[in-house]
Amino acid sequence: MADGGTCFMIFLILLNTFGAAASLALFALAIWVAVDGYELYPISGVSGKDDIFAGAWIAIFTGFAFFCTTVFGILAVVKSSRLLVLLYLILMFIIFIFECASCITAATHRDYLVGNSNLVKKQMLKYYADDSFAGQQITVTWNRMMREVECCGADRPQDWIDYNSTFRMTYGTTYPWPQQCCKRLSSFEVADVEGCKAGLASTLFTKGCFDHIESVFSRYTWAVSWYGFSVLMFMFWLMLLTMGYYLKI
Amino acid sequence: MLTILLFVGTLLNHANADFDTDVLNEKDGVVSGILSDSVLLHLPPCSFQGQNVSLQYTINNTVDTWTLENIFTVPPCEKTTGTEGNSLVTRRIGYKVSDLASGTTYRFQFQIGSNKSNTVLATTKAGQHYSGIDTGLPARSGAMVVITVILSVAMFILMVALTITIVLSNDED
Numbered sequence: 270m271a272d273g274g275t276c277f278m279i280f281l282i283l284l285n286t287f288g289a290a291a292s293l294a295l296f297a298l299a300i301w302v303a304v305d306g307y308e309l310y311p312i313s314g315v316s317g318k319d320d321i322f323a324g325a326w327i328a329i330f331t332g333f334a335f336f337c338t339t340v341f342g343i344l345a346v347v348k349s350s351r352l353l354v355l356l357y358l359i360l361m362f363i364i365f366i367f368e369c370a371s372c373i374t375a376a377t378h379r380d381y382l383v384g385n386s387n388l389v390k391k392q393m394l395k396y397y398a399d400d401s402f403a404g405q406q407i408t409v410t411w412n413r414m415m416r417e418v419e420c421c422g423a424d425r426p427q428d429w430i431d432y433n434s435t436f437r438m439t440y441g442t443t444y445p446w447p448q449q450c451c452k453r454l455s456s457f458e459v460a461d462v463e464g465c466k467a468g469l470a471s472t473l474f475t476k477g478c479f480d481h482i483e484s485v486f487s488r489y490t491w492a493v494s495w496y497g498f499s500v501l502m503f504m505f506w507l508m509l510l511t512m513g514y515y516l517k518i
Numbered sequence: 519m520l521t522i523l524l525f526v527g528t529l530l531n532h533a534n535a536d537f538d539t540d541v542l543n544e545k546d547g548v549v550s551g552i553l554s555d556s557v558l559l560h561l562p563p564c565s566f567q568g569q570n571v572s573l574q575y576t577i578n579n580t581v582d583t584w585t586l587e588n589i590f591t592v593p594p595c596e597k598t599t600g601t602e603g604n605s606l607v608t609r610r611i612g613y614k615v616s617d618l619a620s621g622t623t624y625r626f627q628f629q630i631g632s633n634k635s636n637t638v639l640a641t642t643k644a645g646q647h648y649s650g651i652d653t654g655l656p657a658r659s660g661a662m663v664v665i666t667v668i669l670s671v672a673m674f675i676l677m678v679a680l681t682i683t684i685v686l687s688n689d690e691d
Contacts, residue, residue: 369673430554442553445553467614468558494665
């Protein structure tokens with residue numbers, strides 16, 4: 270009986286240690302998302318659907334809180350104190366709720382943003398070359414992205430022709446699309462200005478930018494939402510086992 | 519009857535033409551041959567090289583006509599685009615008719631001396647306003663539903679288990 274009790278205690282200590290490591294990883298992953306190495310935050314910020322990043326901030330908190338609480342849980346289990354274990358369970362439950370919120374909103378906002386290319390396309394047409402603060406942010410983001418990823422438009426360059434845009438109203442129809450759509454030489458000059466203006470496919474980028482945007486936001490969401498979900502599933506079983514231990518003490 | 523007339527009409531259009539032209543499309547290496555204020559047309563065949571070309575265009579079903587005299591000379595027969603070493607070389611592959619009204623149907627016809635091309639019918643892009651793009655939630659994806667359902671169930675089970683644990687421990691006291 271005592272051996273069974275000790276076995277259970279050691280098992281719980283091991284589980285709590287594993288939980289501490291997993292939640293520290295969640296903390297680190299959430300920091301990576303919040304830092305936004307791909308610098309695409311303005312696309313979600315301007316649209317108002319930025320809960321992927323809000324979820325990341327919450328996950329920074331919950332990841333670290335889970336770590337602290339599981340370490341406390343090891344102490345509570347070793348001391349076999351009912352009060353401490355009950356306190357541990359209640360703390361874990363509260364953090365569980367916060368992490369649930371983070372997972373769900375991150376997954377939902379990702380679907381709003383990049384479920385299809387409409388929102389990104391409309392935002393590009395409305396805000397690119399706009400003078401407002403939001404417009405400047407979007408313009409800088411798109412310029413960098415078009416240069417680095419070598420893409421043009423949301424789905425394809427024709428997006429600039431099929432729709433009216435702030436860009437066309439500001440600069441007229443001399444250039445059907447921004448100059449960042451044009452291929453450049455290693456000296457940074459445009460390779461063929463006239464060819465790019467005419468739409469010669471070999472002088473501009475014909476790939477759409479939406480694929481890149483979608484893959485980046487999906488990557489962030491898998492980090493915050495799905496990894497957070499797996500941590501929660503682990504903590505769920507850990508908490509059930511701890512409740513069983515509580516009844517045994 | 520109408521189909522036969524249209525077919526014969528098209529045949530006659532090309533039959534009367536001394537040479538053919540058409541709007542450029544993706545197969546010719548351009549992103550789009552039809553823009554909102556311009557249209558890209560194929561050059562006349564290089565057998566007419568060196569000769570002056572004029573263009574006449576009208577708005578379909580009206581009498582408004584524009585004639586551009588001697589706008590360019592037909593280039594000689596050689597490769598139109600390619601790379602030479604490290605540089606990108608572009609030669610002319612088409613003629614751009616500019617300053618057109620958007621969303622309008624035009625008829626274009628080249629003329630070289632006494633030779634005329636077929637009449638090309640093209641409508642410039644109307645340029646939809648971007649506010650017409652529907653940005654509502656595309657669909658309820660599996661991810662949302664799965665995460666919410668599973669987490670709600672887990673939360674419920676935890677709540678019940680916690681309550682039972684506290685109640686049972688109080689009963690023992």
